[in-house]
Amino acid sequence: MSDFLHHPLPGISDAVTLIARQDQPVILMGVGKSGHVAAKLAATFSSLGTAALHVNAAEAAHGDLGAIVSHSVVILLSNSGATEEIVRIMPLLKARGCSLIGILGRADSPLGRAVDHVIPAEVEREADHIGMAPTSSTTLHLAVGDALAVAVSRMRGFTREDFLRHHPAGLLGRQMIPVASLMRQGEDLPKVSRTTSLVDLLTVMSSKRLGAACVVDREDRLLGLIVDGDVRRYFQSGNDIHTACAEAIMQAPPQTVASDATVGDVLLLRSATSAAWQVAPVVDAAGKLVGVLRTNELTQG
Structure with a gap:
């Protein structure tokens, strides 16, 4: 992303800085397929810590301009750079003191000459068989917009924890749950000592219904972990099961999780x-x- 911030194309660094300093929602606007891209980019900006709204350019002149407050940053998407619905409202946006960024297929165009910052996003041709359907152009504009959103997020110091707080539902939201609220503890802990016999070890593993046992010292410091597979491998190695103890079977050191994770x-x-x-x-x-923790339970709602 640092390469993106220092890209030789004009307008990119200035646009990132301008958006990052914005306190009110960024407005994204397009028409047709570009409008769909604008809506997706508004969602991406918002999820990465930059409040954003999609305003349909065709509806803007019929009242939706009310969503755009004075001095907003407005990002305009247009492949031709001459989208009539956007050109028509440019004077109104300028009258509100808006800062205008254009992600445009043609920098030398009416919109290119009217906006404050141009990010050229020109494709050689569309990808469809007749070279006319918005395909390559919308893909490029989406990629440029996503890159802008990520660059702004990084400039603002947006963190993984911030991202998860923006996604309280589903697996993303579940990732913020502390393990302390999900782990087995107290009487449910399968604990044994170094010298616990194989018979007693199996009893603990069965009774606690985890298929595992933790080997601890007298102060409950963790020494090792034993799971079902460790016991099977011990049997298969031809060891004397009558003299076996937990220390001989355990994995040491085991993979652990911090209590504040x-x-x-x-x-x-x-x-x-x-x-x-x-x-x-x-x-x-x-x-x-x-x-x-039983780790396969972590992704279950």
Whole structure:
């Protein structure tokens, strides 16, 4: 994105700075297919921390201009640069002191000459078989608009946590849930000591219904983790099961989750590790076991 901010095309850096400094909603406007792109870009800007509204250019002259307050930043999308419905309201936008940014297929056009900042977005031809349907042009304008939204978001210091707060529903919203509210804890924790026998270990794993057991010391500091697969592998290796203890079977050190983590933190951690771990011990800053997560439950509503 830094390449985008320093792109040699005129208007881009100034447009990013102008939008980033805006306190009121940014207005996106287009007609036809460009209008659909404008609506999508308004949603993208808003989700990335920049309040934005889509105003239909064709309806603007029939009352929708009321949504555009004085000194708004207005982003205009047009492949021809001569869209009649937009050209018609340009004097009204200027009269309101609006700052105008054009994402235009033709910089040398009526709109190109009228806006304050031009971002050229010209394509050689449309992608359809007759070269007339808005395809390549709308794809490029969408990409340029998305890049603008991301660049502005970065300039404003918008964070992953901010993004998740803007998406309270579904999996995105669930990522803000603290693991402390989902983990098994207290009497539900499957805990054993280093010297716990294999028979007692299996009893704990079965009774707690997690298919796992956490090995801890006397201060509850986590030493290792045992899951069903570890026990099977121990059997298959020909070890003496009569003398087996938890320390001989456990994974050490196991993958853990911090007690102040969120669901999103755990999902990121899981995607970054090569192992497909299904159970994760939760530990505090001192390394003490405080809970256990079944990671496949994290994405369930």
